[in-house]
Amino acid sequence: MSANQKFIMQLRRDLDHEIRQIKADYFALREGNPFVLWFAEARITGERGRAMEGIVGQPGDMGVDALYVDEGLKIIHAVQGKKHDNLNANDSSDLLKFARDATNLWRPRFDQLLRSMETKPGIQARKRLLEAHSKLHGNSNPAFRLKMYFATTGRITPTKEKEARRIAKAAGDTELEVVAGHEIPLLFHEWQIGTCPALP
Numbered sequence: 001m002s003a004n005q006k007f008i009m010q011l012r013r014d015l016d017h018e019i020r021q022i023k024a025d026y027f028a029l030r031e032g033n034p035f036v037l038w039f040a041e042a043r044i045t046g047e048r049g050r051a052m053e054g055i056v057g058q059p060g061d062m063g064v065d066a067l068y069v070d071e072g073l074k075i076i077h078a079v080q081g082k083k084h085d086n087l088n089a090n091d092s093s094d095l096l097k098f099a100r101d102a103t104n105l106w107r108p109r110f111d112q113l114l115r116s117m118e119t120k121p122g123i124q125a126r127k128r129l130l131e132a133h134s135k136l137h138g139n140s141n142p143a144f145r146l147k148m149y150f151a152t153t154g155r156i157t158p159t160k161e162k163e164a165r166r167i168a169k170a171a172g173d174t175e176l177e178v179v180a181g182h183e184i185p186l187l188f189h190e191w192q193i194g195t196c197p198a199l200p
Contacts, residue, residue, distance in 0.1 A: 009155040011185035018130040036081035039151045042191040044068055044077050056125045067128045072187040074144045076132045077101050082152035089154035099164040103171030104149050105133050156180045
């Protein structure tokens with residue numbers, strides 16, 4: 001095993017420890033959301049309290065585990081996170097579904113779509129989704145844009161990632177960022193040493 005592989009393995013262990021600590025500190029979070037909380041803090045908000053405010057992951061959330069509104073930069077940040085014990089897990093199908101579901105935020109009759117869903121969103125998820133939709137369809141100048149993040153410790157097939165980016169871009173002013181595999185522990189390392197500024 002190379003020194004780099006050992007380094008990555010240690011980072012994975014350190015990340016697991018951090019996720020366990022988040023679970024202990026925020027015991028009401030649903031399974032999977034502690035990882036989303038850490039990712040949002042590291043990549044978007046820069047602060048754990050602000051990251052916690054955006055967590056919406058619950059039944060009927062359309063695959064959006066967290067939503068953040070940046071009024072200054074006019075960006076809606078939408079996050080889906082997947083953390084696996086099996087590092088060979090392939091999340092390509094979930095990525096494609098996330099791209100399709102999240103871009104529904106550009107649909108004019110979004111409220112009607114929410115009402116027609118078999119698994120209807122909870123009160124908090126519905127409120128956050130409608131707020132994001134309202135911002136994207138508002139009259140602000142400059143207009144709001146949508147930035148989607150798919151974060152997974154598993155793998156993504158390159159052709160499927162390319163397809164997901166195409167789906168996301170076609171719906172409106174949307175950017176899709178995929179952080180997968182070894183990129184997750186490397187992001188964790190940047191966050192650990194304080195060189196991971198939150199970016200738009």
